[in-house]
Amino acid sequence: MSKYIIDDLDKKILNILQKNADLTYAEIAKEVNVSPSTVHLRVKRLKELGYIKFIVAVVDPRKLGLNIRAYVFIKTDPKKHNEALEKIAKMKEVVELYDITGEYSAVAKVYATDNEGLAKILDTLGQIEGVLSTSTSLVMRAIKELPIVQL
Known part of the structure; x- marks a missing residue:
């Protein structure tokens, strides 16, 4: 074809x-x-043909009380990398998860209601077998945020 x-x-x-x-x-x-x-x-x-993956409603997380958005950079044990990512992907707070190159093995986008909620997410991540360390960056404000591909 x-x-x-x-x-x-x-x-x-x-x-x-x-x-x-x-x-x-x-x-x-x-x-x-x-x-x-x-x-x-x-x-x-x-x-x-897969050009349209799915059609969804884009929900504003803040309207749901999810006021904290963070990117968590994750270092994993290379021998347990895939298993760790599978477990991370199952966490409901993780809305995006990418396998990346560089100093870190993966990056996860997470939402939380507040700092305490974020701390719980980070604690959970740290307890996953194969996760060696994390580094978190909070999103202070969105400058450009488009859920579309420019054609």
Whole structure:
């Protein structure tokens, strides 16, 4: 099977969906000057090919009382690295987890209600077998925060 390369219409549809996934196919079709069925088929294909991973609501954590956002840099024992990351990934407070290069083995984005909540998260991380150490950076303010890919 040949690799599908998205065209300008696909990019327009993706840009619209990234900004407002609540729009109907008819509303999107009006914006890009095609039929709703064309939009439906394009979106279906983009999903099948993995260009659209999933469509979700982006919730403001602060509205839920999660006022602390931090990035936790994690050093792991190379022999227990994968197992440690699997356990970390299961923590509900961890919303993003990346295997990285450099001084640290991984970085986790976490949310907490307050400093005490963050301390509990860090204590839990420190008790995971294979975690050697952590270093935490608190987010003071978001300068740019877009959950979209610029096309």
